[in-house]
Amino acid sequence: MxxxxxxxxGGCGGRVVVELSHIKDLVRQLEGHLGGSQTQERCRLLASxxxxxxxxxxxxxxxxxxxxxxxxxxxxxxxxxxxxxxxASDAPTKKRRRxxxxxxxxRVSSAAGGDVPADxxxxxxxxxxxxxxxxxxxxxYYRCTHRHTQGCAATKQxxxxxxxxALFDVVYIGAHTCVQSGAAAAAVAAAQAxxxxxxxxxxxxxxxxxxxxxxxxxxxxxxPQGWAATAPCCPSPTAPSxxxxxxxxxxxxxxxxxxxxxxxxxxxDSNQHAACFPPFELVAGDVQFEFGEVVSALxxxxxxxxxxxxxxxxxx
DNA sequence: GTCATTTGACCAAG
DNA sequence: CTTGGTCAAATGAC
Numbered sequence: 001m002x003x004x005x006x007x008x009x010g011g012c013g014g015r016v017v018v019e020l021s022h023i024k025d026l027v028r029q030l031e032g033h034l035g036g037s038q039t040q041e042r043c044r045l046l047a048s049x050x051x052x053x054x055x056x057x058x059x060x061x062x063x064x065x066x067x068x069x070x071x072x073x074x075x076x077x078x079x080x081x082x083x084x085x086x087x088a089s090d091a092p093t094k095k096r097r098r099x100x101x102x103x104x105x106x107r108v109s110s111a112a113g114g115d116v117p118a119d120x121x122x123x124x125x126x127x128x129x130x131x132x133x134x135x136x137x138x139x140x141y142y143r144c145t146h147r148h149t150q151g152c153a154a155t156k157q158x159x160x161x162x163x164x165x166a167l168f169d170v171v172y173i174g175a176h177t178c179v180q181s182g183a184a185a186a187a188v189a190a191a192q193a194x195x196x197x198x199x200x201x202x203x204x205x206x207x208x209x210x211x212x213x214x215x216x217x218x219x220x221x222x223x224p225q226g227w228a229a230t231a232p233c234c235p236s237p238t239a240p241s242x243x244x245x246x247x248x249x250x251x252x253x254x255x256x257x258x259x260x261x262x263x264x265x266x267x268x269d270s271n272q273h274a275a276c277f278p279p280f281e282l283v284a285g286d287v288q289f290e291f292g293e294v295v296s297a298l299x300x301x302x303x304x305x306x307x308x309x310x311x312x313x314x315x316x
Numbered sequence: 317g318t319c320a321t322t323t324g325a326c327c328a329a330g
Numbered sequence: 331c332t333t334g335g336t337c338a339a340a341t342g343a344c
Binding site: 132 | 332333335336337
């Protein structure tokens with residue numbers, strides 16, 4: 001898989017990074033043990049996507065941490081953030097520009113060392129590219145593929161980092177309102193043919209996250225504006241458009257229902273598995289949401305969560 | 317033929 | 331006028 005940037009910032013999500021790396025290793029092991037049957041092929045695909053998502057998580061965390069407290073040194077990103085957002089009214093115009101929308105920015109590694117960022121679970125269609133003043137690399141403009149079919153207004157801007165060609169600055173603008181998620185869909189498909197190996201993986205995965213990410217609630221009081229700290233994106237079928245609250249919690253704060261996360265040991269009870277989501281919150285993007293979906297679907301209870309679990313707030 | 321990408325032009329904001 | 335963001339025709343890939 002592609003490179004992952006991991007800094008040595010142990011005080012800011014470093015442990016999360018370690019654990020996510022562990023998860024990634026587990027997924028690789030799972031992939032290695034899988035055979036070639038059709039059912040297994042599904043799990044193979046799922047494992048691959050989990051791995052991808054995990055890597056993204058690592059990238060997001062390290063991106064956030066590297067920026068926290070250290071000031072922002074992102075010319076292109078600043079330029080994007082600098083752009084004033086106006087036109088808050090919904091008056092329809094032929095060309096709506098600079099619409100007031102939620103924006104959040106992450107830095108991700110390239111996909112397989114290629115020229116595009118790692119897959120984020122959504123399908124995007126490129127609609128423009130622009131040379132940006134002061135930036136070495138052009139910025140690509142993408143919108144959700146389901147813009148026309150489902151009216152999804154989510155867009156993103158992708159720009160290769162000046163200082164490291166292997167990294168991309170991705171600015172997500174607006175939340176997905178479309179009912180689609182590649183990773184989630186694959187997870188649901190896998191859930192329809194669950195496999196013991198997947199269960200085993202999940203158990204390990206859940207335990208790892210649950211236990212070792214505790215104590216990360218200590219987070220910067222104030223995240224850099226324009227970066228992911230407060231930017232919600234809810235690309236979830238279970239989180240309808242416009243329903244994403246604007247949380248003021250820190251990026252790694254535990255959800256209010258954190259007590260529901262940790263106590264579930266490995267058992268065959270799928271509901272208990274579903275309650276094993278990691279007790280940390282990463283607000284930078286939709287990474288964790290998708291990860292949660294994958295985990296939920298894997299254990300055979302797609303879309304089912306504890307009664308007191310508000311998924312939209314969790315991933316907001 | 318369909319769909320995604322490329323690319324120059326256009327528009328709004330500063 | 332400059333710049334960033336979007337549109338839409340042209341082009342390419344499948």
